Each structure stands twice: as structure tokens, then as C-alpha cells.
Amino acid sequence: MLEVIVQVFTDHGYDASSLEMIARRLGLSKSAVYYHFSSKAEMLEIALERALGELERVFDEAESQPGDAVSRIGYIVRHAVLVACERRQYLTLLLRLHGNSDVELRALERRRVLTARLRGTFEAARDEGSLRDDLDPGLAARFTFGLVNSLVEWYRPDGPIDPEALADALLSYVRTGLRLDETDFR
């Protein structure tokens, strides 16, 4: 049921999605929908939790692992890719929020906290010498989330690549994807 609702939000945008549209897509009356959810905002909140809660869990796990910062980054990237693949619809919804309501603003704040946690891990990697000196940890954190988040645009579970292989490829791309070192192009 939530999956269908999220699909309506994604197809038309949260603002443009009405309870009427949702009820029609579910083949239910509006009162039947109200039996399950008290409001559109509640649907959104539960759906966003499925993405945010998982990502927060990945960070908690990474921070409880032994090992250095660079291996924590590897863990976070791999598992964030898996979340992006497995919870694609919910992450898509999170990424397309406009911030026009309280539920949206709270979710965007949790997203900012995750970015700050990733930046902290990149700062630790720089301090231990496993990040290029010329790369700012804050930018590296933003690039990393940008790259992982972009997967929702095209990854499909019935496509030719599975989530683990995608995580491997993404990590390859980031570490030495291109042999560009000697080229200085403008």
C-alpha cells in the first residue's frame, strides 16, 4: 500500500498528489485510505523513515566497526548503495522533497546530519593520510552522496547489474576510475 502511495508522490510530486488520486490508484474509497493513514503528511513521514532510518543505521554500524576511517567510508559507500537499490522509491521521494511542510523540513534536516557525519569521516580519512591532500573532505562527502543518490535515477531491480556488483563498480570508479593524472585539460 505504501509503495503505491509513494509511486503517486513520485509521479506527480508530493504537493500535486491528492488523497483522491491516491485512493483511485489504490482502488479504495477515501475513507478506507483514512483508516490506514490519518493524513498525506503521515504517509510521507512513514515513507521517508524507510530511507532515512536505513541510512542512519548504516552510519551507526560503520562507526561501531573496528578499522580506520577509509575502511569506514568503504563500508558506508557499499551499504548506502545497497540502500539506494533496495529502497529506491523511498530514497527518490526523499531526494525530490521541496521543503514545503514540517515533515519535509524535518527529513531534510536529518539528511543534512547524514552529510555532516560523512564529512566527519572524510576529515578523519584526511587526518590519517588516506585522502588526496588536494581534496576537501566536505566536497568529497557531497560528491559521494551525490554519486550514490544518483543511482535511483536509473537503477532497476530487474536490470542487468545486481546491487553488490554496482557497489564494487562505484568504489572502483571513485578510487582510480580514470587514468587522468597526467592530463591537464581546460
Added chain:
Amino acid sequence: MLEVIVQVFTDHGYDASSLEMIARRLGLSKSAVYYHFSSKAEMLEIALERALGELERVFDEAESQPGDAVSRIGYIVRHAVLVACERRQYLTLLLRLHGNSDVELRALERRRVLTARLRGTFEAARDEGSLRDDLDPGLAARFTFGLVNSLVEWYRPDGPIDPEALADALLSYVRTGLRLDETDFR
């Protein structure tokens, strides 16, 4: 005028944006808006052209340059970053399309063509030995566009980093951002 319209589309989603909202935000009557644009679809088409036309120009220029495929990729990435920074609102609009109208579907088709052109360039890079053997050119193309496109989420012209420095950082990140080579994390 177009910038304000694009902001309305971005704040509420194209589907949820009405001519009334647009007129109100512009401080004009609906008929005054109609004097400039015959429809909401026309506004969208002109706005999308500002992103797509520029990106197509970047590819045309890259293909007319001397040099190998890896330097063409460097050129495309650098200039696509500049487009993402300078035409941020228009690119954001393109990235958030739902595909519910003809104008949207045509724009999404042009986006697909650009991805195919980038994949072709990555295939040429692989053939000349400047791409890691274990990285699929199609994935590399998608990752690259994903990374560049994600800049619109947070880049702001009044922020601390300028577009050229951002292009440098993004290229650093992709080539050997992390010294992860010896780590095999699960």
C-alpha cells in the same frame, strides 16, 4: 521572467504549478503572462533548452577537439560542471521531470542521447587503455553524469567555492579520490 517561472516549477513541481501561481509570483495578470508565453508547456520547453542546449554544445565542442578520449572526457566533465553551476535552475528542472507530457518526454529523450554520447566516449577511453579494465564504460558514464548532476542540489553561486575550483575537485575525486586500493571491505 523565465527564472521566476522556473523557480515556481522547482518549488512546487511542474504538475502542481498553475498559471495563477506563476502570475502571482511575477506580480502580473494571467493575460500579461500569456502575452509572453502561449502555455505552461512552452515555458517549460524554453527553460529546458537552456540546460540541454548547453550540454549538447559541450559534447559538440569536445568531439571537435584534438586529443584522445580521456582528454575529451576531462573536457566534458569540466564544462558540464560549469553548466551545472551556471544554469543550475534549468538543470534542476530537467532532473526533476516526471515525464507526464510531450515536452517532458522529448527532453528526457535528449538526456538519454547525451548519456549515450558519454558512454561512447568512455568506450573509446577503454579501447585506448585509459579506463580501468574492471569498470564498465556504461556505468562509468552514468556515474559521471550522476556526480555532475548532483551538484545542483547544493552548489550556490554565493557559496565559498567557484565553478572552476569545483570542476578541479570533482576531477580529483574521480581519478584517485580515495586510496582504497588495498582495502577489501564488505
